[in-house]
Amino acid sequence: MMDRLRPSFEEGGKLHAFKSVYDGMDTFLFTPSETSKSGVHIHDSIDSKRVMIIVVLALLPCMLFGMYNTGYQHWLACGAKEFPFWELMAYGFLAVLPRIVVAYVVGLGIEFCVAQLRGEEIQEGFLVTGFLIPLICPVETPLWMIAVATAFSVIFVKEVFGGTGYNVFNVALVTRAFLFFAYPSQMSGDNVFVATKPILGLGGTAPDGFTGATPLGQIATADLASGAGVTPIGLDGVAIDSWQSFLGLIPGSFGETSTLCILIGAVILLATGMASWKIMVSAVAGGLAMGAIAHACATPLYPMSFVSPLDQLMLGGFAFAVVFMATDPVTAARTETGKWIYGFLVGAIAILIRTYNNGYPEGAMLAVLLMNALAPLIDYCVVEANVARRRRRARVLTD
């Protein structure tokens, strides 16, 4: 069928304006029959589509858990005592579906226009980005904000640099950062992390004046002077312990609350070799180190410093950022030594910002973006070391 349709998309055909989409669909459905013209005669079966789809696969546990947790938090907010599994899932699904659709429609729409302008086939890079965006946004983020933020980051972070593979910053994270800085009143505080209204008759309405602060938000604003501890309280009024923050049945951005599901994703990424274990390991080490330092010098001025290093890793978006954001190969350090440094700094800076900046209780996003900017510098130093080694060798010989 695709072969039959081809003529109408070629130059002069009726549907030529959609050639990039046709090419994209054709290569999506059928492995391209293009054979090698120069160089090696056989190629590995891996291609970037496979890479992207495996990342999406690794994100699926987080997505599914996010649906359940959204429903669960909503039921809690409404004061329910029983939690019917499928209703919770359906509620979460309906809550996230419009966000996924908006992210993909806006992002792919822009990609399509750009691909058509450049005369290229539409590429699969946004497949992952569009899946990530709903996962890292609070569930109550208005759809139009997601649309604006996605458009901004796809155009100004990706396409102006040349498209997939050329961007300096992680596109999904910039979307999140754009939301945070452009709409601070809507995007932080206590009102966006838990869904409070029924969707298509599912769920109930949370009581007026309901607030659902994230654990990090609670800790950051904890009033230690009044004798309160730094243990956050769940919507059910029970203190959130480490086990719960590991499982993830806590308020937070849609898909990043469950450290368990993120770990499953990490296992998928590492087993298939799609993400760098060096970055993950060093980022965790960096987070633990900074957490330990902060914990050792705990001061009531910064309530977060009372949280144990291990809890620091499990709360908020740290784990998600380390596994899915910091390891984005395009924006991370590309040299092997560089990956160790890059990862360590991502982890350390995330905890540093989170602990010592009460104004913004989540540092992982800023840490990754900051290190995205510094990754080329780290690589430059590593490459220069190689260059210096070569120069030294030449000099020894001429002397």
Next chain:
Amino acid sequence: MGKPLRIKRGLNLNLSGAAARPAGIAAIPMAEPETIALVPDDFTGMTPKMDVREGDRVECGTALWHDKECAEIKVTSPVAGTVKSVVRGERRKVLAVEITPDKGGIAKCAPGNAVGDAEGFKAALMAQGVWVQMRQLPFDTVPAPTGVPRDVFVTAWDAAPLAPDMALAVEGKTGMLEKGVAALKKLTTGEVYVGRAAGSGIADIAGAVMVDVEGGFPASLPSVLAANLKPVNKGETVWLMDAITLARIGQVASGEGVDWTAPVAVTGSEVTNPHYVIAPAGASIKSLIADGLKKQGHERVISGNVFTGVNVGADGYLRYPYTQVTVIPEGDDVDEFMGWASMSPGKMSESRSFPGHFLKNKLFRPDARLNGGRRAMILSGQYARYIPMDIMPEHLVKAILARDIDRMEALGIYEVTPGDFAAAEYADASKLELQRIVREGLDYLRKETI
């Protein structure tokens, strides 16, 4: 005993269609090509000026063309016969010189005089067409006539998929190899290094530094040997060659006629009966593939191996420097639904996301498809895994693409040949044409700096 060298980064692919190794060279039949051809493009760095015309009678060792810059450097006929045609392309560029060999078997070149001093030896190498069989670093070209090599690196094995066993080609020639080494030592200020597969049957060669190499492709390339033993610095020159050329150098040095035949492995999944055959350089592919092809669809006939070889088609010729023919499916007639999602164990891959990766003993039958679209470099560190040299391949490739000469030099372009990038090109998820990029970079640099 040689010096051990273990190379971890590289690739061992199991392809179907290997030729069974015969007991010895005596057991290999002789091919009788009706035509042979030599291709000027294979001798990078030479500008050909023709010495023969259609219908000319040539003997084994008669010059076919010489280098425009240095008339002493010649490419000679490997057989006695008649020039069938000088095939020309656009702007009268010579594409190939075809020769019809005399009936009654391929003979060795006539013996000459043994050469004494270095200058006489050098002139004999050039006149008898053996000089052009060597390559030099930097630039991976025919060695410049004035250059004095710091060292010479010889490879006596081939780690490419389905490659012929080079021990067969040098069987019984240890004496010639030793004479070759002794003669080369007159031309170099350093050593002659010979790399062989650890455990191969190749005997120690007196006068050479023997290196027992372990590892996957490109570990067998002489440039990789150089990079791991004594990397090339700016301003230095080293010579690279295989053991077959070294034996021919020995023949030139001792005044024995050069033997232009070698055992050729006819391999690949589409060959009915993979086998060895002895053939002269430039033999027609038709004369080598005795029992023909399986004809299961479109096929690709490669002179050489699947990594660095040349797609010559069934009517093509054995090209320099290969002693291998590989025939694989072309694959342009295959419709594969959602291949990127496939979990088929038949898919060959270095990625752990394919089950085929774990089937270490399975023989694969890959075709020539790219298996994906061309992309920007997305995954990082992929190239370095298959290039066993102390260079930053990703950054070097980017410097080449940017035509940034200072950066290319700083990142070690003088140490590499396009073949070093072949395994990385195979594994690349972004399907970039690394060998072409590197070749163009080397040519650009040579043009700008010489």
